[in-house]
Amino acid sequence: MGCSLAKNSGSKSGGKNKDALQEPPPVAAPADPRLPLTAKQKYSMMASWKGISRAMEQTGINMFIKLFEEHQELLTLFEKFRELKTKEDQVNSMELAAHATTVMNTLDEGIKGLDNMDTFFDFVHHVGALHRKIPGFKVEYFWKIETPFLTAVEQTLGDRYTENVENIYKITIKFILDTLVDGYNNGESSSARKPAQTTT
Numbered sequence: 264m265g266c267s268l269a270k271n272s273g274s275k276s277g278g279k280n281k282d283a284l285q286e287p288p289p290v291a292a293p294a295d296p297r298l299p300l301t302a303k304q305k306y307s308m309m310a311s312w313k314g315i316s317r318a319m320e321q322t323g324i325n326m327f328i329k330l331f332e333e334h335q336e337l338l339t340l341f342e343k344f345r346e347l348k349t350k351e352d353q354v355n356s357m358e359l360a361a362h363a364t365t366v367m368n369t370l371d372e373g374i375k376g377l378d379n380m381d382t383f384f385d386f387v388h389h390v391g392a393l394h395r396k397i398p399g400f401k402v403e404y405f406w407k408i409e410t411p412f413l414t415a416v417e418q419t420l421g422d423r424y425t426e427n428v429e430n431i432y433k434i435t436i437k438f439i440l441d442t443l444v445d446g447y448n449n450g451e452s453s454s455a456r457k458p459a460q461t462t463t
């Protein structure tokens with residue numbers, strides 16, 4: 264409002280105006296059209312995710328406990344913890360914690376990769392394709408983790424999980440799950456990951 268950035272000729276002050284040398288307020292660059300988030304939403308997502316990064320293991324454990332609460336039948340797919348029948352066993356299991364962390368680290372890499380869609384797709388497609396090797400896994404199982412993920416994020420973020428933030432997480436997890444499904448369906452399970460390209 265009332266910003267005089269248009270003064271780009273005939274400066275009357277003559278001297279070097281410090282303000283003129285400063286970057287304008289951050290106007291987010293347009294997001295990649297393949298990303299279903301606006302540039303502002305992407306920024307909010309990445310900022311909010313920092314709160315999850317600090318509680319990655321616990322968020323992952325909560326997510327899996329919720330998954331097994333809702334879909335006990337999925338437990339049998341997990342060789343390392345299919346014996347963990349009660350919630351208490353699951354909460355205390357190092358194997359479950361380790362797997363929860365692996366999955367959360369994958370989401371972490373995916374979300375941090377939202378700035379570069381080529382890298383994002385390569386990576387998430389690859390993870391989706393890895394699931395082809397899991398005996399008994401069906402592609403539709405990916406969607407079973409949508410609600411547990413959102414519930415676990417809400418638990419970790421507490422008050423920071425505003426309506427706006429919730430909306431952004433919903434879009435993001437749908438996008439990631441869609442991409443995992445594509446990766447699974449197109450299934451080159453040995454796909455090599457391209458070296459990350461850095462753009463400035």
Ligand code: HEM
Nearest residue numbers: 337340341342343365366369370390393397404405407408
């Ligand atoms: C956000 C979605 C998910 C992500 C990012 C994800 C990621 C991963 C990753 C990175 C691995 C390790 C793969 C490897 O090292 O070969 C894995 C393994 C596995 N995933 Fe997923 N996964 C997701 C959802 C699911 C869901 C919903 C199920 C439910 C059935 C599932 C079942 C499995 C199983 C059974 C394994 C093998 C575990 C083992 O025995 O080590 N995944 N997942």
